[in-house]
Amino acid sequence: MGKVWVVFKREYIERVRSKWFIIATLLGPVLMGLLIVVPNVLAARTKTSAGLTNVVIIDATGSDLGARVAKSLATSMPNAREPRVRSIKIERLADEEKRATAEVINREALGYVVLDANTMGGKEMRYAGRNATSLVDIGSLERTVRQSLLNMRLENEGIDPGRVAVLTNVRLETKTEKITDRGREGASGMASLFFGYAIALLLYMMIAIYGQSIMRGVLEEKTNRVAEVVVASVKPDILLTGKILGSGSVAVTQVLVWLAMSFLIYLVRVPILELFGAAPAMLGGAIRIPSVDPLVGVALFLFFILGFTFYAALFGAVGAMVSNQEDIQQAAMPVMLLLVSSIIFMSPILLAPSSTLAVTMSLLPFSAPLMMPLRMALIAVPWYEIIGSLVSVTVGSAIAIWLSARIYRVGLLMYGKRPSLKELGRWIRMA
């Protein structure tokens, strides 16, 4: 009908023109891009300090452990100077430590390592220096000392450390792959887990944000008294329908723009990461996007539209129920709880997507729009469950719209205190 279109057009255009929408739409992918780039950059920054070899090794073990450590450190960093090794008697340890401390203070050394009988026993080593808080440096030192000690012990037993290294080198990795009705998917299981999670969260986010913006929009029309003018021209259910369709389309527009921009960022990710100083080699593990069956895509879209309609209608009714901003959050609580309850069950369903809980949650109208897409991303859900879920959400949405339109019609012209449940019931009968 023509008037739905007029309401829809206003809702869509005014929202898309708003500064808030433009900023959120443009910044969304940038933020998401940063989420990908920043960890990479941080990872690139967490290399061992260049001056790690500039340390004093105080060797009170009476063995050649100090020399071995120094050699090993020097090999790992070919361009740096070799650590100074001071083999001493245990009685002179205190004096040597004092001397090394002075060197660190004068910036002649980065720090010093103490190797003693405890180290030989494989229990502990000590390190003091300016980089004592760098977990990476300490870890690297620790590995070097451990390996040197191990080599020394093996040689003492007459075993070639080189042979040991070769024999003990067992690096086992699991490459996962999903098999669906169409056969092997290629993408890893982790990727589809991540994908399912992302889809459900995105749906949740869009429903929460846009549902509440409808609620505030309705309240605004009510407090501005625009509602009365509009309702004199169109039926309240047409106004509500137009608003839901308009806001929903804005949400879809935003997601589409985000997807397009994310894809672009994905295409140019290498130069961007280089710009941030991450080595191209670190991008070897390219992010693989799981392939999506077109039918699954259609189902996802339907679930989004229906789920959005369901919650938008309820939020719209809440907006019509109250008369001021203070009351609105409280009045929206039941609807928010319904929405959040589906998110709470996300983790158990992620772990067991075929459990009774998962099946139930994906059939209830309020949680199905989030849970069914999640399950569909994880496993091949039987088609009859998908149909059942869609029917349930459709019926749920129809009921939600019917109830909301009635509350909306009466509520739009009621000012004053928030209605009780009993009064709400009367409104529904009255309209």
Next chain:
Amino acid sequence: MADPAVRIQSVTKRFDATLAVNDLSLVVPRGSVYGLLGPNGAGKTTTIRMILDIIVPDSGSIEILGQPHLADGVSNRVGYLPEERGLYKKMQVRRVLRFLAELKGVDAKTADARITKWLERLELKTAEKDWGLAKVDELSRGMQQKVQFIGTLLHEPDLVILDEPFSGLDPINSQALKDTIVELKRAGKTVIFSTHLMDNAERLCDSVCIVARGVKVLDGEVAAVKASRGTRNVALAIDGDATGPVRHVLADPMLVTRMDDQNRFFEIELAPKADPQELLRKVVAAGATVRRFELISPSLHQIFLERVGATGVEEGMSGHG
């Protein structure tokens, strides 16, 4: 053209414990200016909202321009100015107006031309400043009222319904509104407006309906309503303040049943058997210099006070007006 503009038949509306409108019937002739009069809380706004299908009556039927008021396309022929002005604050004036016009089935192009015409006419678009391009909340209250008024008339409705249009208007805008109402009538439109200001109604309306506490007190053409009250009223004007003896004469229940004392002007309702000549003689004898003594039909104001009474005005002030 035989069908009236609006025909309301025994309409009742109850809000919880309050009976807002009780068994109300009225007929608004086409091409007339019709006043819906009554104190605050009389049920005027509820009646108007029911005509516009904003509120559903509990019982009764409403016809607009010969069709049931719910029929398709009927609302496109009605223009409505609510008591509380309502516009989208963050929207540009022109876009709001185009939206309101499109809601009534006017296409955007036609709407734009009419918007320009109206903005110029109401001086919202001048050589220096085009308020049409501003956002609604940048406009003063008076300008917003003009915008709302434009929104009411953009689709050139056959029936214009104005809820308390005079409240809050300064004398200049008030006069402009009266002129527009007269102009609409001349163009063959029907105008219904509600008010509690009887003077405006008496001068503007062809027909009126007085309601109080949700019940119709009387209705009909203004001339007929006044004529039915006979000419038992006297307009009396004197020079200077009324002295004690004059007041004594006017307080005589044998001569005067009711009097609207406006200090130097009195509208007097004669007692049933009283002779107006005797009243004039006694007033002159009491020493008053009479500037005017005329037998008149009672004013709407007098009829209203007589029929509704002071209590009707006092009670039921709150709630749905």
